[in-house]
Amino acid sequence: MTLRPASRRAQNRLATWGVILALGVALQVMVETGALSRYVVSPPTEALGSLGELFVEDRLAQVFLLTLGMTFVAAACAIAVGVPLGLLLARVELLRRSFESWLGAAFSAPLVLLYPLFLVILGRGLGTLIVMGALVGIAPIALKTIEGARSIPPVLENVARSMNMTQGQRLRLLVIPAALPSVFAGVRIALIYILINIVAIDFLVSLGGLGSLVAATYDRYDMPAMYGSILFVILTSIAFFTLIEAGERWLTRR
Amino acid sequence: MADQAMSAPVPADPKALVRPPRPRAPGDPRVLAARVAAVVILAAIYETLSRSGLFYQGIIPSLVDIAAELVELLTSTEFYGHLAVTVFEVVCGVLLGGLVGLTLGINLAASRRAGDVLHPIFLWIAPTPKIVFLPIIMLLFGLDIEAKVAKASVSAFFPVFVASFAGARQVRPVLLNVMASLNASRAQTVRHVYLPAMTPVVIGAVRLALGVAIVGTLLAEIKMANAGLGFLIIQSYNFFRIPEMYAVLAITFTLALAANAGLDRLAERLRR
Numbered sequence: 001m002t003l004r005p006a007s008r009r010a011q012n013r014l015a016t017w018g019v020i021l022a023l024g025v026a027l028q029v030m031v032e033t034g035a036l037s038r039y040v041v042s043p044p045t046e047a048l049g050s051l052g053e054l055f056v057e058d059r060l061a062q063v064f065l066l067t068l069g070m071t072f073v074a075a076a077c078a079i080a081v082g083v084p085l086g087l088l089l090a091r092v093e094l095l096r097r098s099f100e101s102w103l104g105a106a107f108s109a110p111l112v113l114l115y116p117l118f119l120v121i122l123g124r125g126l127g128t129l130i131v132m133g134a135l136v137g138i139a140p141i142a143l144k145t146i147e148g149a150r151s152i153p154p155v156l157e158n159v160a161r162s163m164n165m166t167q168g169q170r171l172r173l174l175v176i177p178a179a180l181p182s183v184f185a186g187v188r189i190a191l192i193y194i195l196i197n198i199v200a201i202d203f204l205v206s207l208g209g210l211g212s213l214v215a216a217t218y219d220r221y222d223m224p225a226m227y228g229s230i231l232f233v234i235l236t237s238i239a240f241f242t243l244i245e246a247g248e249r250w251l252t253r254r
Numbered sequence: 255m256a257d258q259a260m261s262a263p264v265p266a267d268p269k270a271l272v273r274p275p276r277p278r279a280p281g282d283p284r285v286l287a288a289r290v291a292a293v294v295i296l297a298a299i300y301e302t303l304s305r306s307g308l309f310y311q312g313i314i315p316s317l318v319d320i321a322a323e324l325v326e327l328l329t330s331t332e333f334y335g336h337l338a339v340t341v342f343e344v345v346c347g348v349l350l351g352g353l354v355g356l357t358l359g360i361n362l363a364a365s366r367r368a369g370d371v372l373h374p375i376f377l378w379i380a381p382t383p384k385i386v387f388l389p390i391i392m393l394l395f396g397l398d399i400e401a402k403v404a405k406a407s408v409s410a411f412f413p414v415f416v417a418s419f420a421g422a423r424q425v426r427p428v429l430l431n432v433m434a435s436l437n438a439s440r441a442q443t444v445r446h447v448y449l450p451a452m453t454p455v456v457i458g459a460v461r462l463a464l465g466v467a468i469v470g471t472l473l474a475e476i477k478m479a480n481a482g483l484g485f486l487i488i489q490s491y492n493f494f495r496i497p498e499m500y501a502v503l504a505i506t507f508t509l510a511l512a513a514n515a516g517l518d519r520l521a522e523r524l525r526r
Contacts, residue, residue: 015371040393098288108461108514109507110469113484116491116499120313192381199383204476211385218389230386237382 039223047227054228058213064236067202067209070126071195074133078190082138083183086145087175100146107139115201129198129207136197137190144186148179181252188248192241199233210236315497323501333486337505340471340482343399347406347467352460355411359418360448364440373419380412384466385473397478402471409470410463417462421455422448457521461514468510 024044030036031043042050054060089096089103114135118128152174160174202211210233217226297317304314327333362369387408395401425448433443449456475484483506490499 012367012370013374016374019371020375094284094288097282098285099292102289105511105514108465108511110465110472110510112469113472113487113503113506116487117503120491120496120499121309196381196383196385200385200473203383203385203388204473211383214386214389218392226389230390233386234379234382238378241381 042223042227044227046224047231050222050224050228051232054213054225054232058216058225058229060213060229060232063208063210063213064232067195067198067211068240070129070133070198070209071191074130074194074198075137075187075191077130077134078137078141078194079187081134082141082186082190083145085138086142086183086186087149087171087179089142090146090149090175090179096146100143103139103143107143111136112197112200115205119205124205124207126207128205129201129209132201133194133198136193140189140193141183141186144182144189145179148182149175151182152178184248184251188244191244195237195240199237312494312496315500319497320500320504323497324504327498327501327505336482336486339399340475340484343402343406343471343475343482344464344467346403347471348410348460348463350403351407351410351467352414352463354407355414355459355463356418356456359415360422360444360452361440363419363422364443364448369419369423376412376415376419380416384409384412384470388474388477391474392478399481402474402479402482405474406467406471409466413462413466414456414459417455417459418452421452421459425451454521454525457517457524461517461521464513464517465510468506468513472506 027036027041028043028045031038031041051060089100112132115128115132118131122128122131156174156178160170165173198209199211201207202209203215204211206212206215210229213229214226214233217229300314301317303309304316362372384405388405391401391404391408395404429447429451430443433447438446471482472484472487475482476488479485483502486502487499487506490496490502
C-alpha cells in the first residue's frame with residue numbers, strides 16, 4: 001500500500017458510504033422478499049419516499065424549525081445562567097471547592113426525568129421544553145467556563161496586577177478571552193444534550209416538534225412515514241452536530 | 255485517556271465530554287459549611303414558595319409532605335417490586351449493550367481497514383436522540399420487559415463502543431507487534447494486551463453507559479410500561495399525586511448518583 005494518507009482517507013470515506021448503501025439495499029431486498037415483515041420494517045425506498053409527504057401533510061419544515069428554535073432558545077438561557085455561574089465559581093475558591101462537584105453530579109444525573117415536574121408547574125407547553133433544555137445545558141457550560149477561566153497563565157495574572165487592573169478590566173481583558181475557547185466547547189456539548197432532551201420530552205409529551213412527529217407516525221401506524229421521520233431526525237441531528245463542530249473550530253481559530 | 259472517565263448522560267464522542275471535577279476536597283470545614291448552608295437556603299426557598307400560595311394548591315408540595323410520601327414508599331413492598339424491575343432492566347441493558355459495544359469496539363479498532371470504514375457510522379449515530387428508536391423497538395419486542403432491556407442496551411451500546419474503540423486505538427503499537435511476532439491469536443491479544451490496557455477506559459465507559467441506560471429505561475417505562483420507577487413517576491403524574499412523584503424522583507436521582515459515584519470511585523482506584 002503506497003497510497004497517500006489523504007487519498008486513503010477519501011477511499012475509506014467512499015467505502016463507508018458504500019456500506020451504508022449496501023445495508024439499505026439488503027434491507028430493501030429482505031423486505032421485498034418477505035424475509036422481513038413489512039409491518040415491522042419499511043423498505044428504505046418507501047421511507048425516503050414518505051419524506052415528501054411528511055413535508056406537505058405533516059409540515060415537516062415547521063416541525064423541524066420548532067425543535068431547532070427551542071434548542072437555541074434553551075441554549076441561550078443555559079449560557080445566560082451557566083457562564084456567570086462558572087465565572088463566579090472560578091473567582092471564589094471556596095464556592096468552587098464546595099459546588100464544582102455538584103455541577104459534575106448534575107451533569108451525570110438523569111435530569112430529563114424531571115420533565116413531569118415542570119409539566120405540572122408550567123403546563124403542557126413550550127415553556128417546559130425550554131426550561132428542561134436549559135436545565136441540562138447549564139452544567140456543561142458552567143464546568144467548561146470554570147475550566148477556561150482557571151487556565152490563565154500566572155504571568156498574565158501578574159501583569160494584570162502590576163497594571164492595577166480593576167475587576168471589570170480583569171474580567172473583560174483577561175478572564176473572558178482566556179475562557180472563551182473552553183466556553184465554546186461547553187456550549188457545543190450543551191447544544192447536543194439540549195437537542196437530545198428536547199426531542200425525547202417532545203416524543204413523550206407531543207408538543208409539536210420532531211419527537212412528536214415520530215410518536216404520531218407510530219401511533220397512526222404509518223410505517224413508511226415513521227421510518228422516514230426517524231431517518232430525518234437522525235440525519236438532521238448529524239448535520240446539526242457537524243455544523244456546531246465546524247462553527248466551534250471557526251470561532252476558536254480567530 | 256482521562257477523557258474516558260468523564261461522565262455524561264448521552265456522550266457524543268470521548269473528547270466532547272466534560273472532565274469531572276476532582277472528587278472530594280477532603281476535610282475542609284468551610285466547604286462542608288458552604289454545602290450545608292446551600293442545602294438549607296435552597297430548602298428554605300423551596301418551602302417558602304410551596305407555602306406562598308403563588309402556585310395552585312399542591313403543585314409545589316411541601317417538603318414535609320414529600321418526606322412523608324418518601325417514608326410511605328420506602329416501607330411499602332409494592333415499591334420494591336417496581337424498583338427491582340427497573341434495576342433488572344438497567345443491569346441487563348448495560349451488560350448486553352456494554353458487552354456488544356466492547357467486543358465490537360476492540361475488534362473494529364484492531365482491524366485497521368474495517369475500523370476506519372465502519373467507525374464513522376457509529377460515531378455519527380452516537381450523539382443522536384436514541385429515543386426515536388423506541389417505536390422500532392416496540393414493533394420488534396412488544397411493550398414488555400424485553401423492550402425496555404432492548405432500549406437500555408441500545409443506549410448503553412454507543413458510549414461503550416465509542417470509548418472502547420478510542421481506547422483500543424490508543425494501545426501502544428509495540429505491544430501489538432510483540433503479540434503479532436508471537437503469533438498470538440486475536441483472542442489472546444485482546445485478553446493479554448487490549449483488556450489490561452483498557453481497564454480504566456472500560457470502567458469509565460460503563461459509568462457513561464449506566465447513566466444513559468437509566469435514562470433510556472425510565473423514558474421507555476414512562477412511554478409504555480406497567481411496572482418500574484418510570485411507570486410510578488408517570489402514574490403519579492397522571493393521577494396528580496404530586497408528592498409521590500417528587501418522592502419517586504428523589505429516590506431515582508439518589509440511586510443514579512450513588513451508582514455513578516460508586517463506579518467513579520472504582521475507576522479512580524483502578525487507575526492508581
